[in-house]
Amino acid sequence: MASIEQQYIRNFCIIAHIDHGKSTLADRLMEKTGTVTLREMKEQLLDGMDLERERGITIKAKAVAMRYKYKGREYELNLIDTPGHVDFQYEVSRSLSCCEGAVLLADAFQGVEAQTVANAFLAMEHDLKIIPCLSKIDLNHARPAAVIEEMEQTLAIDPDEVQAISGKTGAGVEELLAAIIETVPAPVGSREDVLQAMVFDSHYDKFRGAVTYVRVMNGTVKKGDKIRFLRGETTHDVTEVGQFIPTPRATDELCAGQVGYLICNIKSLELVNIGDTVSIPGPDAAKPLPGYQEPKRMVFCGLYPSDGQDFEQLRDALNKLRINDPSFVFEPETSDALGFGFRCGFLGLLHMEIVQQRLEQESDVDLVQTAPNVTYHIINKKGQEVEIHKPQDVPDAGEIEEFLQPIVRVSLLQPSEFIGPVMQLCTERRGVQVRTEYLSPTRAMLVYDLPLAEVIYDLHDKLKSATRGYGTMDYEIRDYVPADLVRLDMLVNGKRVDALSIICNRADADRRGRAVVKKLKSEIDRHMFEIAIQAAIGTRVIARETVKALSKNVTAKCYGGDISRKRKLWAKQKEGKKRMKSIGSVDIPQKAFMAVLETGDDQK
Missing domain, CATH: 2.40.30.10 (Translation factors)
Incomplete structure (x- = not known):
């Protein structure tokens, strides 16, 4: 490709909520500009990873250069396709720094969603020229007028500027290309300067x-x-x-x-x-550009090979994955219950799920994963602030001056009739209401400050249930605030299982403890001896369940006769079980480690 003058270059990205048609629109743009032939065309051409195609979501940002003739001039259009999910927000912010314009998509049926709002504000912060578009206009149940009104209400967008397009049929795509060329400014910068x-x-x-x-x-x-x-x-x-x-x-x-x-x-x-x-090397090098913020890892969990021999194999697999995804971190750790493994930090729950799936698919390692937890800060009696990435790091209560937890500002968008259930959902999770906004007579946005730990467990699933699938959410980290938190330990057979410990609010500890021991009782198989499962805060046991021993009927061969003979046999059996308990170990299945995620709501 021959070089092109700077005034004929346009750099833009496509931003939208998950599943609002970004990748499909990118396909149509490549088709209309003749970048790919019809023979090479396939759906979601830029989503190259198997997982992206399987889940139908974009995980990594992609770049593509297209040439397009407009009014007799050839233009170079550089498109950067971005992910829509909140966990990959940092991928979006990186892409925005390289563009002068952004095509903002809103689904003609679903309307403005939580992530649409977040990404639009992100683009405004980067001073990008925004081209608002209504996508999926070919749907039978599209409601364009209502969605344009929502865009005007929420994002202060001029209704006359909104382009109506369909990534599926290609309607309106040529008009969109013209709008990009006419309105997105050409990049600034000089070709004569230092690189x-x-x-x-x-x-x-x-x-x-x-x-x-x-x-x-x-x-x-x-x-x-x-x-x-x-x-x-x-x-x-x-x-x-x-x-x-x-x-x-x-x-x-x-x-x-x-x-x-x-x-x-x-x-x-x-x-x-x-x-x-x-x-360039040497003293004449250009000044460094303001870089990105390092992505914040907010969710941590332990990954262990189910077979201890695979430790090195897991290390290689993590190293290989880190090469293509620098946003997650890992460090070796050991656990009494699970042996050698790694503590991994992720951007969010979906990111964690995807890394785990990629590990299992690409490297064929069988994994045991501990329950995810967030990063807490503790101020100890000496006045030092310590970061806590896992419950085992929490010091004894006597050494803690203040326990701080991360708070996030969550924006929840839902149809107005579901405001009640959503407010109840947030209140149960210790949410503090910030404001309520009505985007249109039928849709509202609730803004709450919530502890991140409450958000990552199951808020998204519960929101979908409470709103029959119509609710969407987006969150940003606000600050660390003091809270009344405790470490809840799980004891199996009197031994603390470090991988089952959790950090939770003191008021919730009893309920969570009872729910988890009940769940563990159903997950742990019966052994030849009795197993006590206990939940404890420090040395105080707050809940207990017992897994009964498998027992053989040792008196089956005693017909009638004196009871003392039966007693003797029972005593002998009891003695044997006692000895077995002291030397026997309990097998805890993988499902039991996920039991600590149960908040107890499902136990009713």
């Missing part, structure tokens, strides 16, 4: 090493140039530059305003920091 490019993503190719996705802000980069990563402080030779069309295609150079990739024979993705600045 300055932003790294917005990377992936690992086993034949060619790290492939770095960049948006060039100033200057030009060619094959054979020497470049330097300013934050990583490493220097490399460029072996190839190119653009995704949508498959990688080598070009002569990448100039200011363009989006593409660099290959520099980098053997490890550790050297490529997302948000880093690429420039």
Whole structure:
């Protein structure tokens, strides 16, 4: 592809709620611009991962360069396709930094959803030109007028600017391309200046090493140039530059305003920091660009190989996955109950589920996963603030001055008739109402401050149940606030099982403790001896259940006669069980570790 003048380049992304048609619209744009032929076309062309195609969601942001003739001029349109789910918010913010415009989609039937609002505000913060669109207008039950009114109410969008499109049939896509060219500003920056490019993503190719996705802000980069990563402080030779069309295609150079990739024979993705600045080596290097915030890992859980021998295999699998997804972290840890494993940090519950699925699919390791928990802060008696990633790290109550928990601001959108059940749901989870907004006569948005721990367990599922599937939610981290929290331990046969400990509110501890021991009783198989399952706070036991022993009828052969003979046999059996209990170990199945997630609501 020949180089193109900067004034004819447009960089834009597509932002929307989950399942509002981003990837389908991207397919139509590539088709209309002739980037891919009809023969190469398949649904969700940019979603390359098996999991993305299987679940029908976008997990990783993708970039594609398209050429399009408009009014006799050829334009280069660089599209960055972004995920819609709240867990991958940081992927969206990285993509926005590389664009000048954003196509904002709202489903013509479902209307403005929680994530639509969050992503629109994110685009406004980045000063992007927003092109509002109504997608899926081909649906029989579309309600365009009502949805445009919602967009006007919530996002202050001029109704005359809204484009009506259908990613499925291709209706309105040419008008959208014209709007992008007419309204999105051309990138600023000079091709004569020193090279300055932003790294917005990377992936690992086993034949060619790290492939770095960049948006060039100033200057030009060619094959054979020497470049330097300013934050990583490493220097490399460029072996190839190119653009995704949508498959990688080598070009002569990448100039200011363009989006593409660099290959520099980098053997490890550790050297490529997302948000880093690429420039030239030496004192004349450009200034570093303001990078991204490091993604915050909010949910932690333990991953252990079910067979202890697979520890190294699991380490390799995690390393391999970390290469393509730098947003999760892991460190080795040991557990008395589960042996050697890893403590992993994720952006949210969906992210955790996806990493676990990718591990099982791509590396064939059988996993045992402990219940997820969030990061707490503790101020001890010495006045030091300590981060707590797992319940086992919580010190004794006497050493804690203050226990702090993360609070998130949750926006919940639902039809107005479900406001009551949703408010009850938030109140039960210690939510503090911030405000209520009516987007239209039939839809309302409730904003609550809730503890993150209450959100990650089952709020999303319960919201879907309470609103018959129509409710959506989005959350952002606010702050850490003091709370009355305790560590609830589970004892099996008098021994503390560290992997079953949880941190919960003191007022909830009794209910949670009773619910978990009941659940464990049903999950743990009967052994040859009696098993006591207890929930305790410190040394105080608050709930107990007993798994009865399997017993053999030792007196079956005694017909009649003196009772003392039977007593003797029973005493002997009791003695044997006592001895067995002291040396026997209890097998705890994987399902039991997930039992601590049960909050007790389902036990009624």
